[in-house]
Amino acid sequence: MMRTNNRLLATFAMIAFATACSHQQDLRKPSTQDNFGVQMARMNLWREALFRFQRAVEINPADAMAHNNLAVAFEANGDFDKARKEYLEALKLDRSNQYIQKNYSRFVEFLSRNRKRQQKEVKAASTEPATTASTTPAQTSAAVPPVVDASSAQPPVTTTAPPTPTPETPPPPQPKPPGGGR
Numbered sequence: 001m002m003r004t005n006n007r008l009l010a011t012f013a014m015i016a017f018a019t020a021c022s023h024q025q026d027l028r029k030p031s032t033q034d035n036f037g038v039q040m041a042r043m044n045l046w047r048e049a050l051f052r053f054q055r056a057v058e059i060n061p062a063d064a065m066a067h068n069n070l071a072v073a074f075e076a077n078g079d080f081d082k083a084r085k086e087y088l089e090a091l092k093l094d095r096s097n098q099y100i101q102k103n104y105s106r107f108v109e110f111l112s113r114n115r116k117r118q119q120k121e122v123k124a125a126s127t128e129p130a131t132t133a134s135t136t137p138a139q140t141s142a143a144v145p146p147v148v149d150a151s152s153a154q155p156p157v158t159t160t161a162p163p164t165p166t167p168e169t170p171p172p173p174q175p176k177p178p179g180g181g182r
Helices: 002-022 030-042 046-059 064-076 080-093 098-127
Strands: 143-147 157-160
Touching (some): 046 064, 064 098, 080 098
Antiparallel strands (some): 143 157
8 A cells, every 4th residue: 555655656756747847948949048038138137148149149040130139138238349240140141130220220329429429528538637537437328229029929128227338229229039020
């Protein structure tokens, strides 16, 4: 009787374990990495989003939206050179994608405005007396590009970065959802 109960309990435990494991997502799929990256971006966890989008690109280097989302994450992390490279790669892979086009044009506009602002700050600092030139320049807050989730039909959610040197062009780009909506 006790053996039967133990076998029954062991069988039930194995079934429960197998069921729990079947709900795990396959991290080898680029869409899984992209979707997780989108969730992290929505929570302003841009370093984790960056990691996930990098993984998606590694798994499927021909996915234009993965490159676009990676560019958005690089932008949010302040790495504008890498963001530009990824935007250009995304455009090379899918030149007709409106999300990528908008994101890239906003990115270029942001860089242009940022350079002009920096030039004004340098001019102002050089004309001010030495006592005020040592103060730190004001930090600006820019909108971070939205990342679109393929599993929802809703428009992208835009998040705002804290007032630190932030990536992005105003208004924020609209990355396309991973794995869908092409």
